[in-house]
Amino acid sequence: MSVGAAPAAMRCCRHVLLLWLLAADALACAPGRGHYRRRSPRKLTPLVYKQHVPNVSENTLGASGLAEGAISRQDPRFRELVPNYSEDVIFKDEEGTGADRLMTQRGKEKLNTLAISVMNQWPGVRLRVTEGWDESGLHAPNSLHYEGRAVDITTSDRDRSKYGMLARLAVEVGFDWVYFESRSHIHCSVKSESVTRGRHGGCFSADTEAVLADGRRRRFDQLRRGDVVLAVDESGALVESEVILWLDRDPAERRLFYRLSTAAGRRLTVTPGHLLYVLDAESAAAGNHSAHSARITFVKHVIEGDYVLVAGAAGAVTAERVTAVDLVHESGVFAPLTRHGTLLANGVLASCYAMVDDQRTAHAAFLPVRWAVNVRELTLHMLEHFGVRAAAAAAAARSAASEPTSGVHWYASFLYALSDYVLPRDMMLN
Incomplete structure (x- = not known):
């Protein structure tokens, strides 16, 4: 190893060691291990009329993101919409087509989590969806309802005094944009699946x-x-x-x-x-x-x-x-x-x-990963060196085809x- 390469190698090893030490520390701090103190419940503040969270436009990256275009039943993307048959959610379904039950997987997960929060907040009350996926063209041109990424919600008792807290609960469960849009409902939306997949x-x-x-x-x-x-x-x-x-x-x-x-x-x-x-x-x-x-x-x-x-x-x-x-x-x-x-x-x-x-x-x-690749290549060279050319060629072919x-x-x-x-x-x- 050259003199210049030694410090680089040492820095590399220090970075790897830091990652594993941090991992061990994270495990020690998990619930049930090490020192852990339960936090006091955080007081939730209801949203006020016309307030939205986050405080940016719905169609920005900081919220639910750009509209990607309306989805029709003939669109290939229609297969990405999933029906929601949760018994904890009431769907108005005034069209009688089941369209309000169709949504993206992310939207479904957030909605079902919110339904549980609603029942915990108000025993005997359920979450109600008045608008989901729209195929009738009843919303603004770039509405996320056309993509199954937005829902309009109320509580089952239609008690408007609860809607501010309902909006706050929607924020807490992770909807990407929540808007106290009307006295009669709360509007919620999520990022597209293409954006959330890109998160990783x-x-x-x-x-x-x-x-x-x-x-x-x-x-x-x-x-x-x-x-x-x-x-x-x-x-x-x-x-x-x-x-x-x-x-x-x-x-x-x-x-x-x-x-x-x-x-x-x-x-x-x-x-x-x-x-x-x-x-x-x-x-x-x-x-x-x-x-x-x-x-x-x-x-x-x-x-x-x-x-x-x-x-x-x-x-x-x-x-x-x-x-x-x-x-x-x-x-x-x-x-x-x-x-x-x-x-x-x-x-x-x-x-x-x-x-x-x-x-x-x-x-x-x-x-x-780089070590593993080096070991694989060293193994191939050793096979060739000892005359096992057929095995080396087969291993190389399998590697290239993988x-x-x-x-x-x-x-x-x-x-x-x-x-x-x-x-x-x-x-x-x-």
């Missing part, structure tokens, strides 16, 4: 291109494990790095993406929780265009006027100003992991990681779940 990963769109070691470009949906692409190392220098696995790969899944456009005409389409190398205008003007000096931040924090780092001519790294940030919904999500934890995506320097706002911590957490068809890698899922307990909230995507 960071991905690029299918048409994003990687730069291969020989200079050719290859779309992410055609990239294979074992391909060698251009990436950056800890010093910020361009290096060749092997794709060792997929953190997430699903050609059919639909998610919300940010589309960044630069002054040079470059575009990058990536999910909000992915990490990107970014410079502010002052740093870019100073000419310090290196990955080592850039801040690594979530894509959702990139704004017009920021600068992204790109690979220029002859391997030089330069900066391009972001001229537009647009929200789009697209199908196909791809998140390759390289040995260096970085790669060039449409020529833009990007991390392979998401959800945790620290490149070194994320890269250290995947050290066991590309995942869809889903998040199990180790990535484990880390995402663990991070909620062991990492500070300011490091996590909110």
Whole structure:
């Protein structure tokens, strides 16, 4: 090991050790173990007429998000709506079609949880839904009722004095936007399934291109494990790095993406929780265009006027100003992991990681994966060395043919779940 590599290895080991120590500490603090003191019940404050929580527009990312278009019974997305037959909820169903019972899975979960809260708050009273999924065109053009993401609710006794508290209970159970819209009902809505699925990963769109070691470009949906692409190392220098696995790969899944456009005409389409190398205008003007000096931040924090780092001519790294940030919904999500934890995506320097706002911590957490890959390759080399070429070839073929068809890698899922307990909230995507 070189002198320069030793400190890097030590830092890497310290990051991994920190994660496991934090995990042990989290387990010790769980109910029933270690020191635990029950919190006093928090007093709930009813919403007032025309108040909504959060205090932003319903169709913003801080609330229930953009409308994705009305869903008809002939729409392929109609299969994603689920009927709600909970006995704890009364559905008005004035149309007589059962439409009010149809909603997204997230909406169903929140509604059923709210129904229990209502019965606990007012024994003998049940939750009542007056409007759910709308296929009749009775709401505003961008209403989330058309997507099964919104419900209008009352209590079964229709006691309007309870509606302010009903709205507060809806906030507490996790509806993404709650509005005391009318004296006669409360309006609640949730984020789309594409956005909530994106909460647990960071991905690029299918048409994003990687730069291969020989200079050719290859779309992410055609990239294979074992391909060698251009990436950056800890010093910020361009290096060749092997794709060792997929953190997430699903050609059919639909998610919300940010589309960044630069002054040079470059575009990058990536999910909000992915990490990107970014410079502010002052740093870019100073000419310090290196990955080592850039801040690594979530894509959702990139704004017009920021600068992204790109690979220029002859391997030089330069900066391009972001001229537009647009929200789009697209199908196909791809998140390759390289040995260096970085790669060039449409020529833009990007991390392979998401959800945790620290490149070194994320890269250290995947050290066991890199070790496992090294052990697998060492085993193949040993088989070849001892003349067991048929076994080595068969093992290599099985490895090459084992590309995942869809889903998040199990180790990535484990880390995402663990991070909620062991990492500070300011490091996590909110």
